[in-house]
């Protein structure tokens with residue numbers, strides 16, 4: 583699932599544990615969750631970054647994250663979580679100070695195209711909180727269409743105990759080849 587693309591002045595490539603310093607730096611201004619998991623909310627420590635990137639190691643064959651890099655600075659990341667040979671969930675995150683510059687639109691478009699054409703995945707899909715206007719606009723911009731709404735399907739992760747957590751509806755959007 584290795585990807586290495588020229589991305590119009592930046593590069594889009596597979597992230598590995600060696601990129602932990604980039605993740606630490608990129609998340610330093612974050613106050614919410616980033617791409618790789620519900621925790622931590624906010625900046626990643628070295629330990630957080632190493633654990634996250636190890637969990638997303640493409641050699642596991644389960645999930646992989648791709649970074650958008652400009653001058654060795656991590657601007658954004660797109661994740662691919664494999665369901666089976668034909669289907670994968672996509673997730674994305676842009677560092678706060680680089681948002682609303684079209685970075686996610688370009689990166690999600692490029693990963694979607696690459697996953698269909700090169701990796702041979704016919705269905706890519708997203709889970710989006712209906713309140714996440716930015717994510718919904720990005721999804722539409724990248725050509726994803728609404729498939730349905732799952733009631734109380736997604737965790738807010740306000741509590742580590744699922745029984746005490748808040749659960750919200752989730753929109754499923756898909757891009758098929």
Ligand SMILES: CC(C)(COP(=O)(O)OP(=O)(O)OC[C@H]1O[C@@H](n2cnc3c(N)ncnc32)[C@H](O)[C@@H]1OP(=O)(O)O)[C@@H](O)C(=O)NCCC(=O)NCCS
Pocket residue numbers: 674675676677680681682683684685686687688709710711714715716717719720723
């Ligand atoms: C969602 C996110 C990835 C968008 O990244 P981005 O690089 O800022 O997005 P883009 O600049 O490519 O903009 C894509 C579209 O969203 C719109 N948009 C972006 N941020 C917005 C905001 N805060 N409010 C309203 N619209 C917004 C843009 O105007 C654009 O719409 P258009 O094509 O109709 O003009 C980014 O806000 C983010 O990382 N958020 C936190 C993580 C997250 O929510 N991930 C998704 C979980 S499902």
